Amino acid sequence: MITAGRLIINTLAANGVDRVYCVPGESFLPIFDALYGNTIDTVVAHHESSAGFMALADSRITGRVSAAFVSRGPGATNASIAVHSADQDGVPFILFIGQVPRKNLRRRSFQEIDYGKMFGDIAKWVVEITDSARIPEIMSRAIQIATAPTPGPVVIVMPEDMLEDMVPETAIPAFKPAASEVNMAAVAEAAALLRAAQKPLLIAGGELCTAEGRAALAACAEAWQLPVACSFRRHDVFDGTDRKFIGDLGIQNTPAQIAAVREADVVFAIGTRLGDLTTQGYTFPESPYPQRKLIHVLADAKVLGVDFRADVAAACPAAGFLRALAKASPNITAGRDAWTARLRGEREKIIAWTDQTAADGVVFGNVVMATVQRLAPDAVMTLDAGLSAAMFYKHFPVKAPQQLIASITGVMGMGVPGAVSIAMRCPGRQVVCAVGDGSFLMTGNEIALAVERKLPIRFILAANKSYGSIRLNQEKEYPGHVVGTDLTTPEFAALAEAFGAKGFVIRTDADIGPMLDAAFAVDGPALVEVKTSLSSILPK
Ligand SMILES: Cc1ncc(C[n+]2csc(CCOP(=O)(O)OP(=O)(O)O)c2C)c(N)n1
DSSP states (O other): OEEHHHHHHHHHHHTTOOEEEEOOOGGGHHHHHHHTTOSSEEEEOSSHHHHHHHHHHHHHHHOSOEEEEEOTTHHHHHHHHHHHHHHHHTOOEEEEEEEOOGGGTTTTOTTOOOHHHHSTTTOSEEEEOOOGGGHHHHHHHHHHHHHSSSOOEEEEEEETTGGGOEEOOOOOOOOOOOOOOOOHHHHHHHHHHHHHOSSEEEEEOGGGOSHHHHHHHHHHHHHHTOOEEESTTOGGGSOTTSTTEEEESSSSOOHHHHHHHTTOSEEEEESOOOOTTTTTTTBTTBSSSOSSEEEEEOSOTTTTTTSSOOSEEEOSOHHHHHHHHHTSOOOOOTTHHHHHHHHHHHHHHHHOOOOOOOTTSBOHHHHHHHHHHHOOTTOEEEEOSSHHHHHHHHHOOOOTTOEEEOOTTOOTTOHHHHHHHHHHHSTTSOEEEEEEHHHHHHHGGGHHHHHHTTOOEEEEEEEOSBOHHHHHHHHHHSTTOOOSOBOOOOOHHHHHHHHTSEEEEEOSHHHHHHHHHHHHTOSSOEEEEEEBOSGGGSOO
8 A cells, every 4th residue: 555645656657747946835745755755856846837837848749647736825825827838739648736734624624725726727637535545537537638639727725634545546648638639531622621731831830849740731732733831830841941941920920920920821730739829819811711722630629620610621640640731743833933932021021020120229129139049950049028028039040940939828937947847857958948037037936946956057147127028018108107017126147146157248249159058058057137228129
């Protein structure tokens, strides 16, 4: 017999979880006892949101379910941001929450929350384990639900006395996802629509953010000579330097580019839920009845046909569908090259950059371009929210196997913790994190973990003393009425040094090259504080 806590940990280990993220709490001590001396790596964060963000970044790179353990009440509320992000980003994540003893449940006892109510709208499943005999069934179901398309968050609530129950030690088989077949009839129908198309457009989504998905997408787009957009911020599904790539659909498109894509006669959306930002507020394609042919392929059948009635809808794995379609006698209609070149031309205008100067600091785009030049061929970038991230989305042409790890929700605070977990997961790969000062001040203290684990992460911090992206919108809507967006900030390079990392400061354009070179040469964490111009991003 073993404790219930140990059975939970054993089940995670059997299902490939080799690292857990946590902030401790007295409500789940038997879990720690099970982790004591265990091969599972216990990563202790400094805030529950960071523990969650680290888990999410880990899942993004491994494709496997990840886990974070937090305490009841205050710990759970801090961690809720990661549950929301996992839901929006489609990440398989399990949040384990310690809970008051069973005898005190539903009395609003000390730090108690009814998590079914709290997470009801953002988790795929919330379960409180009141009967330890049901752990095998509940854990098996949780892993299946978290990983089944569309992946997402599950919350498991563990009353502290339950974790001490003695339960049988059972053998635990690893979870294997159900096999699903490519729908060949749908492949044939899609091929027929694409053969007749004059102006087709492929929109590729996050389901293809795997090595297998990227390869299948590249081969199919090449065989059919299709222009490729990615869904909002999923830039690493396709080679950013390929002349067929037209960028993401979202908030960085110009009116001219959107006007051009609206001419598409066949939209081939694959591996994407076709969300709000990608579809320009459900207007491209038009919801619910698109004014053009729509092929929609996604593993998650529940999404298909709801917001967009498709001419061909197939609930099957995106990579397999693309491989089959690549072999289905492509026909490239006349004028395809000109159509693709026109869409790509609009992207070229968006990503064009010439170095700029400003009186109040360094223009961050100059630093972005210099950083991109220094990235290794397999670099991983983590991005936070804000304008600094937006510039990397534009100017970092991701080429497989490079990767871009960021929350699609635009949540602040994921950059630094995300970089920490990626660097732990990918020793030997260059990890670079871009973060604004506002976002860094939310979770940047996780730089302590980078120091603790000697992780050679390069943090590029845009210090513009402002919640810049909000200020930009504020100036557009209410010119001159600046309130609520200024920031008082520390000297970030000095702060990094205080944590035990190396700190560098870029004050002028002349510093950019030398400071980046010095930071990239450090054997350990290095932070480059860029004294960033605010005026350069505001409306002229
Ligand atoms: C957790 C969270 N709170 C608030 C927001 C709204 N928000 C989006 S961007 C932003 C400002 C980001 O500021 P900073 O990190 O300094 O980057 P900058 O835009 O200045 O480059 C805010 C407040 C958010 N996305 N996430």
